[in-house]
Amino acid sequence: MADQLKVGLVTKEWPPFIYGGAGVHVKYLTQSLRRYIDVDVHCFGEPRTDATAYPTSAADSQLNPAMQALITDAQIADHLGGVQIVHSHTWYANMAGHFAKLLHGTPHVITAHSLEPDRPWKAEQIGGGYQISSWAERTAYESADAIIAVSQGMRRDVLRAYPKLDPAKVHAILNGIDTEQYAPKPDQATLDKYGISGHYAIFVGRITRQKGLAHLLKAWQNVDPSHGLVLLAGSPDEPTIGAEVEAAITELHRTRPNVWWVKEMAPQNDVISLLSSADLFICPSIYEPLGIVNLEAMACETAVLASDVGGIPEVVADGLTGELIHYAGASEHADFEKQLTAKINELMSDRDRLAKYGKAGRVRAIDQFSWDAIAQETVALYRSLLK
Numbered sequence: 001m002a003d004q005l006k007v008g009l010v011t012k013e014w015p016p017f018i019y020g021g022a023g024v025h026v027k028y029l030t031q032s033l034r035r036y037i038d039v040d041v042h043c044f045g046e047p048r049t050d051a052t053a054y055p056t057s058a059a060d061s062q063l064n065p066a067m068q069a070l071i072t073d074a075q076i077a078d079h080l081g082g083v084q085i086v087h088s089h090t091w092y093a094n095m096a097g098h099f100a101k102l103l104h105g106t107p108h109v110i111t112a113h114s115l116e117p118d119r120p121w122k123a124e125q126i127g128g129g130y131q132i133s134s135w136a137e138r139t140a141y142e143s144a145d146a147i148i149a150v151s152q153g154m155r156r157d158v159l160r161a162y163p164k165l166d167p168a169k170v171h172a173i174l175n176g177i178d179t180e181q182y183a184p185k186p187d188q189a190t191l192d193k194y195g196i197s198g199h200y201a202i203f204v205g206r207i208t209r210q211k212g213l214a215h216l217l218k219a220w221q222n223v224d225p226s227h228g229l230v231l232l233a234g235s236p237d238e239p240t241i242g243a244e245v246e247a248a249i250t251e252l253h254r255t256r257p258n259v260w261w262v263k264e265m266a267p268q269n270d271v272i273s274l275l276s277s278a279d280l281f282i283c284p285s286i287y288e289p290l291g292i293v294n295l296e297a298m299a300c301e302t303a304v305l306a307s308d309v310g311g312i313p314e315v316v317a318d319g320l321t322g323e324l325i326h327y328a329g330a331s332e333h334a335d336f337e338k339q340l341t342a343k344i345n346e347l348m349s350d351r352d353r354l355a356k357y358g359k360a361g362r363v364r365a366i367d368q369f370s371w372d373a374i375a376q377e378t379v380a381l382y383r384s385l386l387k
Contacts, residue, residue: 151311
């Protein structure tokens with residue numbers, strides 16, 4: 001039962017327009033928070049029935065995306081006078097919280113899903129807007145009343161990126177997973193829908209430098225051809241990486257009929273089914289604050305092979321729910337790809353080990369990543385700011 005505490009939650013992504021882990025986090029966190037408090041959601045985009053939405057005008061749509069975000073943030077801030085806490089998610093929304101703090105004196109909480117200083121490839125995506133997004137994030141972080149990091153690794157990254165922050169203001173509250181929705185649900189009809197057959201590994205994610213898909217595709221050139229690969233990958237961040245990935249997949253298709261690329265965003269039930277039917281989920285990210293998609297795979301009882309960056313080691317228990325590969329940085333890409341090839345071949349040939357990892361992964365997801373517990377921690381943080 002919600003009580004009198006009212007929080008204004010600000011997010012770029014909100015159903016039905018969710019395309020990344022931050023949007024998934026906001027959706028499920030809000031559902032759980034509403035068991036305890038009143039949450040007023042403000043989002044970017046077209047009108048919704050369950051949130052106050054702020055569409056971009058035709059004139060503003062011609063601006064750089066970073067400038068568009070600041071205009072939307074100003075509009076949102078003007079409507080946040082009636083809440084006791086503002087909680088913003090991602091740099092797109094952070095300045096709405098900062099502006100509201102200045103306008104209304106409202107405490108501002110930020111959840112750190114990623115950091116602009118750690119994503120230099122965004123300059124390819126939004127040009128000079130990357131300098132604006134970096135300024136906006138730094139300004140909002142350094143004046144926020146509290147910052148929630150989605151992993152201990154992310155907390156370390158926040159304090160490294162923004163050394164002016166008081167460490168006491170940065171709190172680690174992990175991402176969660178709905179283990180009733182994300183559960184083993186294999187479905188032959190879903191496999192038939194996409195023409196998938198045989199044993200396969202799966203990748204799920206946006207086409208962006210961060211997710212490491214280009215490295216996986218290079219590694220797959222030397223994977224045993226009997227192993228299939230399903231790619232649920234779309235929405236390229238910018239044309240260059242989109243073209244690179246398409247060329248790499250086209251090259252694989254010349255000799256491998258068992259590589260399936262689903263470009264459009266698949267329905268959630270299809271994603272769950274395809275994760276459940278996979279032998280192995282692969283997360284080759286070169287940057288990942290937590291990697292909620294690993295949790296989704298684990299909850300579907302699928303073994304995980306992932307890089308050891310960011311918060312991933314806090315989710316994937318190496319040797320228990322899957323295995324980790326060390327990512328040493330841009331100078332070691334070739335070695336990373338060789339490690340991927342070798343480990344994929346090893347794991348895909350050991351179905352007993354994969355089954356063991358999968359079962360342990362679901363147990364870990366249920367026991368340690370409850371959204372309800374995360375919501376209670378978050379509410380406690382809100383209340384501490386009002387004392």
